Amino acid sequence: MTPAARLSAAIEVLDQYLSGTAAEKALTNWARRSRFAGSKDRAAVRDIVFDCLRKRESYSRSAGGLTGRGLVVAHAANVTHGLDDLRAMFTGEGHAPDVLGADEQTRLSLPQQNVYNLPAWLASELEVSVGEDALAIATVLTERAVVYLRVNLSRGSLDTAISSLATDGIVAVPHNLAKTALEVIENPRKVASSVAYTSGLVELQDAASQALCAGLPVAERMLDYCAGGGGKVLAYGDQSGAKLFAHDANPQRLRDLQPRAKRAGLKVQVLTTDACQKAEPFDLVLCDVPCSGSGAWRRSPEGKWSLTRESFEKLLAVQQEILREAAPLVAMNGVLAFATCSLFQSENEDQIAQFCAENNGWHCSFDRRFSPLEGGDGFYIAYLTRDTPT
Numbered sequence: 542m543t544p545a546a547r548l549s550a551a552i553e554v555l556d557q558y559l560s561g562t563a564a565e566k567a568l569t570n571w572a573r574r575s576r577f578a579g580s581k582d583r584a585a586v587r588d589i590v591f592d593c594l595r596k597r598e599s600y601s602r603s604a605g606g607l608t609g610r611g612l613v614v615a616h617a618a619n620v621t622h623g624l625d626d627l628r629a630m631f632t633g634e635g636h637a638p639d640v641l642g643a644d645e646q647t648r649l650s651l652p653q654q655n656v657y658n659l660p661a662w663l664a665s666e667l668e669v670s671v672g673e674d675a676l677a678i679a680t681v682l683t684e685r686a687v688v689y690l691r692v693n694l695s696r697g698s699l700d701t702a703i704s705s706l707a708t709d710g711i712v713a714v715p716h717n718l719a720k721t722a723l724e725v726i727e728n729p730r731k732v733a734s735s736v737a738y739t740s741g742l743v744e745l746q747d748a749a750s751q752a753l754c755a756g757l758p759v760a761e762r763m764l765d766y767c768a769g770g771g772g773k774v775l776a777y778g779d780q781s782g783a784k785l786f787a788h789d790a791n792p793q794r795l796r797d798l799q800p801r802a803k804r805a806g807l808k809v810q811v812l813t814t815d816a817c818q819k820a821e822p823f824d825l826v827l828c829d830v831p832c833s834g835s836g837a838w839r840r841s842p843e844g845k846w847s848l849t850r851e852s853f854e855k856l857l858a859v860q861q862e863i864l865r866e867a868a869p870l871v872a873m874n875g876v877l878a879f880a881t882c883s884l885f886q887s888e889n890e891d892q893i894a895q896f897c898a899e900n901n902g903w904h905c906s907f908d909r910r911f912s913p914l915e916g917g918d919g920f921y922i923a924y925l926t927r928d929t930p931t
């Protein structure tokens with residue numbers, strides 16, 4: 542496909558998304574209809590669509606409306622060099638999008654305003670939570686996410702991983718957020734088939750997520766209560782001698798965990814909810830709860846436009862419910878670690894304050910926010926320590 546034909550495809554996908562289809566589904570539908578598109582075309586169309594989702598508000602302002610074409614015209618104007626380059630893409634010939642109208646060209650020449658690229662209520666939520674960093678953070682969230690790798694130190698050093706990746710054409714450099722973190726600066730799409738990855742020397746994991754796991758307290762028995770694909774329990778396990786357990790309310794979400802554990806050379810015992818109660822106490826229980834995902838909106842930009850106040854309120858209630866469920870599993874003097882990939886105070890500090898106010902015998906012994914301005918995704922971690930009764 543020509544670059545112009547990829548723009549046309551992105552217009553088609555975005556129109557479907559704007560009429561109510563999830564972006565991933567709209568991309569899959571397009572790929573099924575377009576057997577001629579190779580893997581590079583599919584990746585390029587996906588990149589255009591995701592850029593448009595990240596910058597949906599600023600692009601729709603430039604375009605004078607929220608349409609697939611408007612978003613793609615503004616995207617193209619952002620990545621090409623000047624109006625002549627742009628006109629060369631919008632020729633209406635072959636599979637290229639229609640010629641630019643006079644109105645579209647005039648709009649593109651107007652000065653751009655700084656916008657949050659967030660629904661107004663979420664921009665307010667961000668301002669309340671991070672104060673004067675709000676616009677800078679919202680802007681970082683409109684950029685494409687960096688690909689980070691975690692080096693399994695039990696399998697090899699950072700240097701070994703860098704060399705192994707290089708043999709597969711991948712360039713990676715250490716990142717200062719975590720001592721296990723590598724930032725991929727060339728050929729991130731080759732990672733999944735590289736020897737370093739398939740042999741378990743590296744895993745895909747955000748750098749802030751790695752830092753969060755590395756800081757968790759030392760434990761003999763650690764339960765990851767919301768384990769999902771197991772990213773956190775595996776990161777913790779690589780650096781500790783703890784006996785590892787994993788649970789998730791949705792067992793389907795755990796399906797990648799055992800293959801990943803095997804690749805990393807780790808043993809993780811999966812527990813049902815009942816089995817967690819039989820196996821307690823654990824000296825560390827991590828609750829990486831479902832959240833708005835606001836810290837990771839570079840990766841999943843659709844989330845910022847689909848989140849409603851109602852679904853947000855439900856998430857807040859689920860977060861408290863999970864803390865209530867997990868707390869009895871923690872040993873005396875043990876730690877209930879609460880984590881989100883959210884930037885919002887209401888999902889972070891406020892939840893910890895509410896838990897401590899409602900539950901005697903617990904205190905918050907540590908908390909930390911990771912800002913996307915540090916390079917990784919936004920995260921929050923708090924340790925709730927269970928006090929010995931006096």
Ligand SMILES: C[S@@+](CC[C@H](N)C(=O)[O-])C[C@H]1O[C@@H](n2cnc3c(N)ncnc32)[C@H](O)[C@@H]1O
Pocket residue numbers: 766767768769770771772773774788789790791794829830831832859862863
């Ligand atoms: C943010 S994800 C976890 C990601 C995972 N820790 C990782 O690092 O890959 C949140 C997980 O919580 C699970 N979950 C939702 N409600 C739960 C509950 N009441 N108890 C336990 N897990 C729950 C979801 O199924 C989801 O897999």
